[in-house]
Amino acid sequence: MFIDGRKGLHLVITGAPGTGKGTHAGVIKRHFNICHLSAGEMLREEIRKRTEVGKKLEPLLAGGNFAPDELIMEMVAKRIREDDCRNGFILDGFPRTLKQAEFLDKMLLENGIKLDAVLEIIVPDDVIIRRILGRYTCVTCGESYSDDFHKPQVKGVCDICGGRKFSKRLDDTEETVERRLVKYRDFTYPTIAYYREKGILRVVNGNGDVADVSARIDEVLGFN
Template sequence: MRIVLVGPPGAGKGTQAAFLAKNLSIPHISTGDLFRANISQQTELGKLAKSFMDKGELVPDEVTIAMAKDRMEQPDAENGFLLDGFPRNVSQAEALDEMLKVESMKLDAVLDLEVPEDEVVKRIAGRRICRNDSAHVFHVAYKQPKREGVCDVCGGELYQRDDDSEETVRKRLEVYHTQTEPIIDYYKAQGLVVTISALGQVSEVTGRAMEALSRDA
């Protein structure tokens, strides 16, 4: 299957993408991973992307598209892939359509993870990260540490990242509504959108997604 995963920040896209890709035996292609890999390997695309990022500028669509194209042409993506973070806007969606058309391929589904805006704010603004190890993540409502402000794993101080503040989260949501949400209508016109609720336990959401994709297949 060839799937695009969309949803607002805090919808759990990264978590669901990993589970779905494993269940469907297809690679999870994340924009963040693509950028990190290209930059660390110092590819031409990575150097180009870094030159924009170092200036605090957005990486142009054509660079992101080229990275995605290169990754989708790898042997492990021959029988399908799950795209997470790409396409991010309608221009990228149109470019993806053209890429697939050249290869006589098409998308099977666009999975839209739906979550209320207030829940997004609650999920992200409630996160607390360990200063010693960013992999140790807690939450003021969903995963409270045994001692307030102290990491259960290593005893490090827990803090809220600047980009997890409510004000920043709402700004990120505005960007999502303006730039990314229009691709849902773009794909709805092609009859590809499958919308599911992203509320509940991770396994429940994965189950919903797998059921919806199997119905749509």
């Protein structure tokens, strides 16, 4: 919602790495024609383009660390003003720290936007590790897949764009996954408490296939 009552949908999707945030953000994005802002994708884009920022980021992310708050906040602030976000957005991988959550509130207020809900997806750790080690992304459109729970309908062909090139993330190794889970608990848990306090947190069980989880999400967000 916008503060002046215009329509729009503004969501945050959160959860540990490998809980299916990217996949479900994609489903919601297509359904409501809003933009999907993945902090991780935006950062990896900087690295791919070999920008100054990207060169600094590469060793940090490869080691399973977070990107600096300031940098992420600047990227998100710029992106939500672009045209494809006029119907709203779903933020994925941001805010990741309490500082980022407070910044987001301030920034949304300045833009006359109110966050509708924060969706937390919960999945057991052993399932997360198995999923992450088996996941890959369409190079053309960014859709994420997993041999474990979300295979393309035709082997080797993207369901969304028909692309045939897929890539795996460099940081999807068992060691960095465990580090990312610890970091998630240390830094992102406080944001969950923050949103629970505000009364906009919605929690969903993310274990199971995409269609089942998607139906549960529609229910907790009141979409049906």
